[in-house]
Amino acid sequence: MTPDGRQPALIALDWGTSSLRAYLLGRDGAVLDMVAGAKGIMQVTDRDFATVFDEVTREWRRKWPALRAIAAGMIGSAQGWTEARYLSCPASVTTLADGLVSTPGGEMMIVPGIAQYGPSANVMRGEETQIAGALALEPGLAGSSRIVLPGTHSKWVSVENGAILDFSTYMTGELFAVLKTHSILGRFAKEGAVADEDASAAAFRRGIDAAREARDLGRLLFSVRALVLTGGMTAGESLDYLSGLLIGDEIASALAEGVPNRLTLIGDPALCRRYRTALAVFGVTDVGEVDNAAVAGLWRIAQANKLII
């Protein structure tokens, strides 16, 4: 038992590209202890993931040797510890639980990613576990729902009958980062230009409106610079306008086949606020949010595979 008398039941790891979060979960799936660090698969340059796993979870396993471990994220990619190959859509919790892959030494089980094959090729790894968590936390989503995971590679996921039916990926976060850091569109910001909060919000909204109206990101991108050079926008507003263009184009594309009554967001709270603002421009105001979906998903998949002690 832990100091507060609760009995651990599972070690759950959210092990991505740039970070590792390891959780000690109790019999009800609650977090009893947590270790986080910059031990994402890109940081483990010697690829000795077994040692990282041992160091991070040693204390828990020493105290409770019967504990099993489950992990989701890029640790299951070809660059990770053991590859857990993509499973096809539609994929339910049962699909994921049946597809768990063990590391060579049996240290932990890895949740496979899922894929769409053919011309609409797409892949996710890690998000499938967050979706499983969202369906566990909010069973009402399982019947038919649309779940959005904004971020580096935003995912728009259709859930039907408890399974991920199909999904799209938008590189919105990565596009913003590389354009800001490496393209001419980030130059004004690098020169120190900033805008106050109201101007930033207005510039973000202006970007959303432009993207929504034009549905032509390629033609609009250079306006981030041209508007400033022609006096139509201040230099400090340009990155918020760019953010609005990118998020607005993502939403316009994702909603092209119809605007759902309700959407559910999973992600960083500040980013989810930006998406709420943008979604409202498109008339989507019934927007739910699910927290801690990754932990809930790892728990739910472990339950389905009887990994919980």
Add this chain to the structure above:
Amino acid sequence: MTPDGRQPALIALDWGTSSLRAYLLGRDGAVLDMVAGAKGIMQVTDRDFATVFDEVTREWRRKWPALRAIAAGMIGSAQGWTEARYLSCPASVTTLADGLVSTPGGEMMIVPGIAQYGPSANVMRGEETQIAGALALEPGLAGSSRIVLPGTHSKWVSVENGAILDFSTYMTGELFAVLKTHSILGRFAKEGAVADEDASAAAFRRGIDAAREARDLGRLLFSVRALVLTGGMTAGESLDYLSGLLIGDEIASALAEGVPNRLTLIGDPALCRRYRTALAVFGVTDVGEVDNAAVAGLWRIAQANKLII
């Protein structure tokens, strides 16, 4: 006179971000001598452009002291020697010639860039001179034509009655470069994946087709990676497919308001070949090409301002 007996009449400089090309032109506008080097405005970190000008053109000015000099390109930007502010569209050769700006010491005259103001804000600097050159070399283009300058920031220009009426900018070349170098889409190529010539051409075509059909670059970008991960494309084909997506999306956007009977390209020959291939997919097969447009434009504008001795 030069050694072959021809009389110089003008010094013309194509002075951009990353390179400087200085030409000694004869009475017919022909190139008598040329100096090229990495003296673009970003390389002249001390911003002592007067010294660069002096070094590059000294010999010519010593022999022929009456020669005047004219320059176009980023040397006229706020980061250049002397700012030659953007003039409004529509802009003809006369507009450009009347708008020439002298450097403080009278060393040379700089061609202004041109701009569109308002919500379709756009700017060009350097391309206006290439357009002027194209109209001089091919007078048939002056009445009504569509000129495309593919590159880092591709320009699609409508010419009417000898003037640039309006234009669009697509960051196609820069997008390709930053996505290849700095995003996850370039990772397969960095790992050394290559395709043979036929496979590259087919992947480029596949990207064009996908962009043309979907008209949704944001949704398609991640397929550059997902197609490889799902076995739908080899890693070595991914960058040609990305190139096809970007160029295809550019053309689809630019032709959205109608497909012209004829287009004229100005730019790097290898890049123009890629655009010809892509344009053919869109049914545009009457595609002309103009070489050495910058020199011809500098000559034409200098003529209109009586800078030629």
